[in-house]
Amino acid sequence: MILVLAGTLEGRDTAALLQRAGFNVTASAVTGYGCHLLQKQGLTRILTGALDEAALTGILRQGIRLLVDATHPFAALASRTAMAAARAAGVPYLRLERPAAELPAHPLVYRAKDLESTIGQALSLGKVLFSTLGSKSLSSLLAAARQAGAKVVARVLPDSKVILHCLQLGLNPGEIIALQGPCSVELNIALYRQYQAEVVLTKDSGSTGGVEEKVAAAIEAGIPVVVWQRPGLDYPLVLHRPEEVLQYCLNHLPKG
Template sequence: MVILVLAGTLEGRETALLLQQAGFAVTATAVTDYGCRLLQQQGLTGTLTGPLDEAALAAILGRGVQLLVDATHPFAEQASRTAMAAARTAGVAYLRLERPGAALPDHPLVYRARDLTTTISQALELGKVLFSTLGSKSLASLLAAAAPAGARVVARVLPDSEVIRHCRQIGLTPDQIIALQGPCSVELNKALYRQYRAEVVLTKDSGYTGGVPEKIAAALAVGLPVVVWQRPLLPYPLVLHSPAEVLQYCLHNLAGRPPGHQ
């Protein structure tokens, strides 16, 4: 029996490797070739690459998968909904690995927003130079709202050729694009905010792994407001918060446990 891990995050890769090292048969998925290379570099022997719709995922689950571990990004809402639906269709147990959120400081410059639309509208009330760390998928909506408001967008995005191409296609110029793999230190964040004359910072609550505390600390240090997009609330049937917790769950609940763990 196989454990399928949707390993789109650092925690997902760590979980897949931990389960494999414990003796479980593991298959780990990544949407991109880069993500797949990271899995293979960590020693994962079973990997799949590419996006999976509900039917494709259900078909994979039907080939001897005992447990689906959804370790996608906290804001990959559609991916999680697809995973839960596919697991129900295939009759496979589903487990959500959700990294803990960041502890947001109680500060007058820290604003919480429930969704992307609210995040953007709140930011436009606070400044005209929007420093976005929301990710490339949110940029089209951000630019569409910023242009009529006379606001300028600066976007920190992944240094990936497809991401950069997307940024250019939707209208960002090179001086609006910061291609940088995070997380970044407080000092580097402060330097970037100053260099690009940011007036408000936009971020998601992607947790400590996503560098949220450092982004907020840097903004407060230089007197900038921060708008934090809160995570979507989904009806997960079971949620765990660390690779170690997932391993213990598997050791105690799955049939065909590895030798030495009976």
């Protein structure tokens, strides 16, 4: 049995690809929506809900022969938990990491190593911050912005819990854009202009996350963009495409 932590499109594709190739696969999703997407891909064994190290270790000890960590590039805690659980259970660990975005060398493009420096850099560049960092970063961003007298416009997932979180943090409806990406360059430009953005904040979530379109739109609109770089984790084995994971499994694991 292969366990795929399928928190991304690539993870869902990998789980489905392995199942079609004849491997026994269990896919894990944190949310009910993620479970729904896995079901649409045809997965027959799905775990739903967050897993801490103890829970994941227990699952791995139940006949799992390979753990494929296909969580989001910025889900550092999830990856650390997965690596620790794999070590504890004595199960091989494989990281499926989507390639980083190819960012242009341009005077409007700024790179930052972490959330704190991303916020600090953005506040030095403008007073209307258009954030696509996600709802988990909003509390820190809003605290710093309010202290600096800056406004935040947040583009977040169109999920009722996420929108409620935004409202509870004090954003008003005119500062919330509930939109499932990725978006085209044209749509990004229109949003930046509609909300009078002075600086864009984003993460290097890779091409699948639409970061290249966000950056290209900011350059075309003449707006600085600050890109939060990925956390650097020491993965024991990293592959970048679902097909590479399949080939690895064909080479190292018996089917069934």
